[in-house]
Amino acid sequence: MHLLEAMALGTPCVGTDVTGMPEVLRNRTTGLMIAQNDPVALADALEEILQDASLRVRVATRSRQLIESEFDIHGLKANK
Numbered sequence: 001m002h003l004l005e006a007m008a009l010g011t012p013c014v015g016t017d018v019t020g021m022p023e024v025l026r027n028r029t030t031g032l033m034i035a036q037n038d039p040v041a042l043a044d045a046l047e048e049i050l051q052d053a054s055l056r057v058r059v060a061t062r063s064r065q066l067i068e069s070e071f072d073i074h075g076l077k078a079n080k
Contacts, residue, residue: 004071007031007063012056014045024070028055030063 003021006013013031015021027033032049034041049056 008067010060010064012049012060014049030066031059
């Protein structure tokens, strides 16, 4: 749930390819997705999102749009 809330707030997110995350965190579209148990990839993704302002804004905006279109933003429940 915390990922959905962060995305709803327009926070640029970095996550791993584990349960449920790939459904909403789409690599380089709504955030950055990395393989689990890969601390180097995590560090690289965090560095990239911190240094690339256009990427930050793009993924934050798209993640917010995804949450607005596919979830009830007040209860963060799927609209489907």
